[in-house]
Amino acid sequence: MIEFDRVTVHYADSREPSLREVNLRVAEGELCLVAGRTGAGKSTLLRAINGLVPYFTGGTLHGTVTVHGRDTRTHPPRDLADVVGVVGQDPLAGFVTDTVEEELAYGMEQLALPAAVMRKRVEETLDLLGIAELRDRPLRTLSGGQQQRVAIGAVLTSHPQVLVLDEPTSALDPTAAEDVLAAVTRLVHDLGVTVVVAEHRLERVVQYADRLVYLAGDGTVVDGEPAAVLAGIDIAPPLVELGRVAGWTPLPLSVRDARRRAADLRRRLVDAVPPPAVSSPHGAAALTARRIVVRYPGTVAVAGVDVDLHPGRIVALMGRNGSGKSSLLWALQGSGPRQGGTVTVTGPDGGTDPKMLPAGRARRQVGLVPQSPGDLLYLETVDAECVQADRESEAPAGTCRALLDQLVPGLPADQHPRDLSEGQRLALALAVQLTAAPPVVLLDEPTRGLDYLAKRQFTAIVRRLAGEGRAVVVATHDVELVAGLAERVIVMAQGEIVADGTAAEVMLASPAFAPQVAKVLAPQPWLTVAQVTTALTSVGERA
Structure with missing residues (x-):
């Protein structure tokens, strides 16, 4: 054909x-x-x-x-x-x-x-x-x-x-x-x-x-x-990586095939314990939102949601298409519509709702990278975007470029943003937002168009942001990304929060949001291949 x-x-x-x-x-x-x-x-x-x-x-x-x-x-x-x-x-x-x-x-x-x-x-x-x-x-x-x-x-x-x-x-x-x-x-x-x-x-x-x-x-x-x-x-998808770790030949392509061969692997893991859930955060929240309401004609997108985001924590926001994830993020950032509720952010303008601030000052409180990072990029070259970000954020010259070089070193200064790959555009948009040094970073479907290796690089970037004390929210449909990245998972449906807990608590309880490893090794509480690999190494050392 x-x-x-x-x-x-x-x-x-x-x-x-x-x-x-x-x-x-x-x-x-x-x-x-x-x-x-x-x-x-x-x-x-x-x-x-x-x-x-x-x-x-x-x-x-x-x-x-x-x-x-x-x-x-x-x-x-x-x-x-x-x-x-x-x-x-x-x-x-x-x-x-x-x-x-x-x-x-x-x-x-x-x-x-x-x-x-x-x-x-x-x-x-x-x-x-x-x-x-x-x-x-x-x-x-x-x-x-x-x-x-x-x-x-x-x-x-x-x-x-x-x-x-x-x-x-x-x-x-x-x-x-x-x-x-x-x-x-x-x-x-x-x-x-x-x-x-x-x-x-x-x-x-x-x-x-x-x-x-x-x-x-x-x-x-x-x-x-x-x-x-x-x-x-x-x-390779997680299922194939798990097959490599377990030594299965041929490699399984479906959860059904993997489960049929996983009995021995489950026995090897029976005495192992996954990493403990992250303890409850201490101290003040970086962002506190109460009774957030977002309406569009004929639709209530967000219905009275309460959210607390803490410094150094990575939160995944999940839910089916149309559940209200993007509307909530834009409402928290202040640029989107919000018909009810309050948002308070700890930062340079601490205690002030970002919706009440000019755009430049609001970016210093909450940075948001939308589903299409190119929507934030409107100049002719990478260098022009970086210079403009420094100017708008009142940051020292070269701040945005230095951030960009940390994310993707060596990006040509004279390259047009539209000629960048999806991962490079995401990095540039993220550098533009981070130039304002906001304590809260919101990322809406950031891994669209990224391959597995690029997602690992993205994971390292997000962990670095959390390590610097920022509160990070990643809205995504990618359950495998969430399993390896998030400490806390919030699930939305019809504009309301229907689940909120640790990644293991939420994902292991949901057939829709369970990663492949969890489906293969259930009822054991494993989420990622990395967890299984570490556990097998530990079991081998004890043996």
């Missing part, structure tokens, strides 16, 4: 090619998972499938990409629209109409299909993806998971033979991600659609994949059976 024959892609502003002599064949009806570090060339590979590379992105393509018998050199994207459907990372950004039904019909209108055919396909797609009740809903009122399914449906109505998905679950909570992946696997198994999906969170997808394509970062590609490829690469 898809064939890459000695494909090399070279962009004019890059020293090395993004893809180098790639040979790849994806058969009809396969689910192909594309993995690799941030910036390794995954998006280039995906865009080459429907001709966006090089027709839209520029650059030079050598070799041949053939899709369903059509050569992309002689068939530009418009000639592949009936064969390849593409869904990007942000479905809302790709919508062109107002309601679900209109969006499902739009692609067929561009292909000039008869009205009767369009009506029939819309009904079939609504039923196939389980979104019939959303037919008349405005697209902007849908949850993240619903938007993702509508985006998939909008390309399916054209009956493509190939579906390309770029990070389809990166913005979704665990339950919504499972719903989307269930719909995708149904397309593969029931309809024979060929699916190519790029995803950093391999733990969510790898068990469904027929083929794993790994981009090493030097332009080369390794592909094959997922377990075989994972055995020889430097990125």
Whole structure:
């Protein structure tokens, strides 16, 4: 169905090619998972499938990409629209109409299909993806998971033979991600659609994949059976890392497979004890919020929430899409709407609600990095952003740049922020916020677009912030990140706090928010591979 024959892609502003002599064949009806570090060339590979590379992105393509018998050199994207459907990372950004039904019909209108055919396909797609009740809903009122399914449906109505998905679950909570992946696997198994999906969170997808394509970062590609490829690469989901620690061969790809083989590992751990929960904080809170209320037309996003954040503590804020996490963070920072409640922060303007302060002074109390860090970056170069941050925060010249060099050393001063990787943009936005030296730092979905190694670097950064005495809140759907980072977990639902406790207390009690290690080793209370590795070492020393 898809064939890459000695494909090399070279962009004019890059020293090395993004893809180098790639040979790849994806058969009809396969689910192909594309993995690799941030910036390794995954998006280039995906865009080459429907001709966006090089027709839209520029650059030079050598070799041949053939899709369903059509050569992309002689068939530009418009000639592949009936064969390849593409869904990007942000479905809302790709919508062109107002309601679900209109969006499902739009692609067929561009292909000039008869009205009767369009009506029939819309009904079939609504039923196939389980979104019939959303037919008349405005697209902007849908949850993240619903938007993702509508985006998939909008390309399916054209009956493509190939579906390309770029990070389809990166913005979704665990339950919504499972719903989307269930719909995708149904397309593969029931309809024979060929699916190519790029995803950093391999733990969510790898068990469904027929083929794993790994981009090493030097332009080369390794592909094959997922377990075989994972055995020889430097990125892996927690389940595979656990299999390596336990010495399992072949490596397990699903919790079910791992549990069947985990009896001996549980016996080895039976006398070991995970690290104790962090003791209750002492002293005054860095931020105290009482009865916070946030309303939007027709919706109460935050309903009377109380929160205390303490210096040196890392708190994870979790909950399904639309539960009120982002609204709460913006209300605490002072820039977002807040119809009720009070916020008090200990800092340079201690005792003052940040909402009552000018933006510059509010940043000295609470720094917030939004879901899209690029929203904070509006100048032409990295150096200009750093200089402006120093000026706005009234910090000594070079403060922001010094912070940035601690996070990601050697970032070119003249590089445009939009040309940075996701991790580099996050680091720059974080440095801009930290220049004001706020005692409270709020991070909203900070690991979207980050690979496993980049998330480890991010974890080290957050721990450093806490070590400096800052109160840190990380709002995220990434349960594996939370398991290895957070000391306290707060779960929201319908604008209210429904759980608040240590990471072990909250995550072990929830099937939705339990990490893979916890699912495999239950009822033993382990959360991470690092905990298990330390325990096995300790048991071995005692033996």
